[in-house]
Amino acid sequence: MKKLHFLPLFLAFLFSLNSLSAHEGMWLPHLLKQMEGDMQAMGMKMSAEDIYSVNSGSLKDAILHFGGGCTGSIISSSGLVLTNHHCGYGYIQSHSSLEHNYLRDGFWARTREEELANPGLFVTIIQRIEDVTDQALEGVAEGMPEAERQSRIDQNLNAYQKTISLKADEEVLFRPIFYGNQYIMIVTLTYTDIRLVGTPPESIGKFGSDTDNWVWPRHTGDFSLFRIYAGPDNRPAAYSEDNQPYTPVHYLPVSLDGVEEGDFTLVFGFPGSTQQYIPASGMSMVKDAVNPPRIAIRDTALQILDKGMRKDEAVRIQYASKYARVANYWKKWIGQNQGLERTNAVWKKVLAQKEFRDNVHGHPAYAELLPRLDSLYGVLTPYMVATQYYGEIVHRNIEIFTLARYMSTLLTRYQENGLEGYTAYRDRVVPAVSGFYKNYQVDLDRQVFAALMRMYAEEGNPDLTPEALHQQFGSGQSGMRTAALFSQSVLTDKDQLIALLEGDAEKAVEAFSRDSLVIWYDLLNRTYRDKVGGPMSGIEDEIDGQMRLYMAAQMDVVQGKKFFPEANSTLRVTFGKVEGYPRSDTTRYDHQTWLDGVIEKYIPGDYEFDVPERLRQLHATKDYGPYGVDGKMPVCFIGSNHTTGGNSGSPTIDAEGNLIGLNFDRVWEGTMSDLHFDPSICRNIMVDARYILFIVDKYADAGAIVQEMTLVHPKKN
Ligand code: ARG
Ligand code: GLU
Numbered sequence: 001m002k003k004l005h006f007l008p009l010f011l012a013f014l015f016s017l018n019s020l021s022a023h024e025g026m027w028l029p030h031l032l033k034q035m036e037g038d039m040q041a042m043g044m045k046m047s048a049e050d051i052y053s054v055n056s057g058s059l060k061d062a063i064l065h066f067g068g069g070c071t072g073s074i075i076s077s078s079g080l081v082l083t084n085h086h087c088g089y090g091y092i093q094s095h096s097s098l099e100h101n102y103l104r105d106g107f108w109a110r111t112r113e114e115e116l117a118n119p120g121l122f123v124t125i126i127q128r129i130e131d132v133t134d135q136a137l138e139g140v141a142e143g144m145p146e147a148e149r150q151s152r153i154d155q156n157l158n159a160y161q162k163t164i165s166l167k168a169d170e171e172v173l174f175r176p177i178f179y180g181n182q183y184i185m186i187v188t189l190t191y192t193d194i195r196l197v198g199t200p201p202e203s204i205g206k207f208g209s210d211t212d213n214w215v216w217p218r219h220t221g222d223f224s225l226f227r228i229y230a231g232p233d234n235r236p237a238a239y240s241e242d243n244q245p246y247t248p249v250h251y252l253p254v255s256l257d258g259v260e261e262g263d264f265t266l267v268f269g270f271p272g273s274t275q276q277y278i279p280a281s282g283m284s285m286v287k288d289a290v291n292p293p294r295i296a297i298r299d300t301a302l303q304i305l306d307k308g309m310r311k312d313e314a315v316r317i318q319y320a321s322k323y324a325r326v327a328n329y330w331k332k333w334i335g336q337n338q339g340l341e342r343t344n345a346v347w348k349k350v351l352a353q354k355e356f357r358d359n360v361h362g363h364p365a366y367a368e369l370l371p372r373l374d375s376l377y378g379v380l381t382p383y384m385v386a387t388q389y390y391g392e393i394v395h396r397n398i399e400i401f402t403l404a405r406y407m408s409t410l411l412t413r414y415q416e417n418g419l420e421g422y423t424a425y426r427d428r429v430v431p432a433v434s435g436f437y438k439n440y441q442v443d444l445d446r447q448v449f450a451a452l453m454r455m456y457a458e459e460g461n462p463d464l465t466p467e468a469l470h471q472q473f474g475s476g477q478s479g480m481r482t483a484a485l486f487s488q489s490v491l492t493d494k495d496q497l498i499a500l501l502e503g504d505a506e507k508a509v510e511a512f513s514r515d516s517l518v519i520w521y522d523l524l525n526r527t528y529r530d531k532v533g534g535p536m537s538g539i540e541d542e543i544d545g546q547m548r549l550y551m552a553a554q555m556d557v558v559q560g561k562k563f564f565p566e567a568n569s570t571l572r573v574t575f576g577k578v579e580g581y582p583r584s585d586t587t588r589y590d591h592q593t594w595l596d597g598v599i600e601k602y603i604p605g606d607y608e609f610d611v612p613e614r615l616r617q618l619h620a621t622k623d624y625g626p627y628g629v630d631g632k633m634p635v636c637f638i639g640s641n642h643t644t645g646g647n648s649g650s651p652t653i654d655a656e657g658n659l660i661g662l663n664f665d666r667v668w669e670g671t672m673s674d675l676h677f678d679p680s681i682c683r684n685i686m687v688d689a690r691y692i693l694f695i696v697d698k699y700a701d702a703g704a705i706v707q708e709m710t711l712v713h714p715k716k717n
Contacts, residue, residue: 018239021471021578024677026245028177028184029060030112030129032573038644039575043264045655051266051573054128059657063268063571065188066649071269072123072226073651074706075254075659079228081123081247082692083561083649084206084664086324088224091331092120092199093321103317106201108702115195115227115240123194126571127187127509129171134579135160136174136183146541157183169236179277179544179551179564185568191246193229193239193568198702199222200695201612207598209608210327214335216581217590218636218685219598222664223692225705240404250565252651255658255690256626256715260636261591263578267641267684270648271567273573274674279370280349281377287340289381289576291333293459294388298330301397302449308444316607318439326397332671339669342640343678358556361605366553376543383536390528394521399445401489403436404521407512414509422505431502437494446486467528509625510529567644574647576640581667581683592688593658595633618698627694634688637661642677643684652686656714661686 002494029052035050052060063294066072070087076082085092095116109115136153144152147437148319148482150693157174164172165188199205204221212218228246231237259265275282305323319533360366377637394401406429413421456465457473472481486492490511500508507577510520564572580591603609619623624633643663644649652661665685666673673682697706 002051010253023574024038024642025237025562026567026574026610026644028644029563029571029573030128030131030184030269035268035573035575037267042575042577043262043655044575046657051268051349052157057250059250059252059268059653060571062128062252063126063296063651064573065126065270067121067123069272069646070648071496071646071650071663073268073649073659074228074246074248074251075651076251076710077247078588078708079230079248079430080251080705080708081194081223081226082659082662083224083226083653084124084226085199085202085220085222086664087649088196088199088226089206089324090321091121091196092224094118095196096317098145098314098317101317102199103202104661106199106204106700107196108198108696108700108705109196110702110704112245114226115197117193117195118226119239121194121226122190124188124190125227125468126369127189129183129571130185132157132185133182137539141190144328146286146545148278153183160185163297172413172488175242175570176459177564177570178547179566181552182547182553182565184570186327188465189236191228191236192558193237193243195229196667197225197227197483198700198705200700203610203612204615204695205208206324206700207326207611208601209238210324212330212601213328215673216559216667216685217597217640217681218665219593219595219601220664221634221687221691221695223662223687223695225696234271251710252653252657252659252712254693255654255660256661256690256693256711257454257713258629258634258688258690259578259592259654260658261578261580263660263696264575264655265571265578265639265641265660266575266648266653267639267643267650268573268653269643269647269663270569270570271572271644274567274644276566276674276676277554278675279550280346280353281374283340283346283349285381285384286674286675287337287346287375289385290388293385294642295330295333295337296393297389297392297397297452297455298326301448302330305342305444306453308441308561315441317446318441319444322439327674331668335668336674339672339678339681340675342669342682343548343672345672345676345678349555349676349716354552356557360553363553365549369479369550370551372481373543373550374548376539376546376659380536380539382464383532383539386461386528386532387536389456389460389465389523390532394524394528397452398448399436400442400451400486400489400491400517401441401521404449404453404515404517405493406432407491407515408436408525411509411512411518414505419505422509424504426501430498433494433497433501442486442492445483447487450478450482453482456504464527466523480502485520489515491517512566534625567646569646574642576684577641578637579640579683581670581681584631589638591638591639593635597623597636598635606709611701615699623698624694625698633691633694635691636685638683638685639685640679640682642673642682644674647684654714658712658714660689662684662689662692 003022032048052058062074064072066083066087070083070695072083075082081157092102126194136156138156140149140152161172171188175184200221207220229243230246234247237243305319410425412424453473456468491494500511578591580589582588602611622631647663650663651659652663663684663686667683670682693706697703
């Protein structure tokens, strides 16, 4: 009897856990009605319809998928797009040279004519999202073999697609959610004439660079501006001088009122991927088996690149984008493991699983799921580790293997389709080879090759890697071996390689099939495919099938909880509050940083912490225009919004639908939120909208761009 007294207490404890994690979630905008009450309770003054509506203009019409990987938002009636500097980086770099160093100096178009075209860049606006679960799963029976199930679903969706009426240029995507328990259809519109309007110099847009990346307190003005151009009818059109700025269905007004601790925030964008619902065994696998080798491999490669870049400015420009890309996730995984440790995330998951198990009476099949998944993750682990070595070494960090892969494919095309196959692929490879060499230093790559092949030989699982790897690159031979391979291979000599490709096909085929680096690539690739890729995909299929059941079981057993689907690069709403966070048990970080902090971090001439003279002047004279507050200039702020990679460039929106910030990062340990959102330490980092306006208007003196926007005072009115 006595026990019963604890029950209310226990429930209260559970309830408090629940309300603590109220900010968790990446919600599908067309299903937002279920969250409207929670959002309004947190201060939101909009309705779900204001955020997503098919019938009238809503916030969603101002949100776009930028270049497939980032998010952007429309902030003027003339199609002005706001995204991160790091999202525009590759494009800014491609317009940059030692003469026009836009990375170093920034770029601001003073007229529409000066805006710069970006071939290959596209933005996608979501027209509507619909549930198509019934259509997808018609005739699908539980217990069907996975392959049969998938082909049935594909057939169903193909057939369904034919019945959808689309406007010109609209496209349809289908995406599984909740591990294939449900399906959604997304109708999109993609614009391809996207021009660069403005970007601050790196010393603002990437201030703090990799040292400050994933770190709070942060002082980066990580933004850039683009513009969508459309054909005469405002519909998508290929680049043309005659194209006109796109007129959006909706654009975001920009708030001048800033943020205070506790303010409601909504982040709208395209989060890439998460693993919130995997069991504790899967989380342990990521933390203890997958992250350590990939961190170590990147660590080794990055040290080599860093040395090379610090020696030579031309090399730095060539490698800046690559380095940033590799360093970004390297650092993220380190922080993720720290966060998982610090919050005891695996243990919390084990507890939650216990609760699940305690509640499955009456569903004998559910009780089988976790043990089965645990054992599958056990079987998967060595293959996942092997995949990290292979992926990071062969496909990510050794650059010359990219060329080897092209030539290897060329040989396959020749074998399969003769001269015709060869020529068709060759015509694509030639420009790719030139592009490759534009940003390539063979000396650096040779060092990376030697160091990583040595790691591969010494640490790679001998059962899952070629014997020759261990024989030739183990026990101190890697440097010598590498030097020999690089001098024998034609891939290290651009002119010779291009000449071969442009000459006689037979001769080229002969040369490539004997090329030492192509042979190594083929060996590593083939061994991976046979020993790892093959068996692993069978295990993964089984995990997928079990995860689908486990997901459905969680949704069935944990009653009253609202579930959001894992991120999968579809449009999502996440909401929270402006909120500082505890650095340790005694110190707490404030939610806001200031220009004073930029000046504190200033290191003259340093490539990470230099500050442009003009910005220092503006600070010295406190010349902040209408953007400062009490003689101080806000720079960044943090909040408890559940975001992930892909949310870069997402607008942060206030209670009434105005832009207050620009998402670009998370706090370091908070990156654990990809696996488990812990409200105590998970925070996203945003550029303060006032800092963006200040940089454009006061720093760059590009007031015309600010004039295009609609500036508002929601708090003062
Ligand atoms: N961490 C942010 C994101 O994941 C910013 C990355 C770009 N900045 C950098 N220093 N690498 O994309
Ligand atoms: N910087 C990330 C991106 O490129 C967003 C930060 C994150 O992963 O939370 O999408």
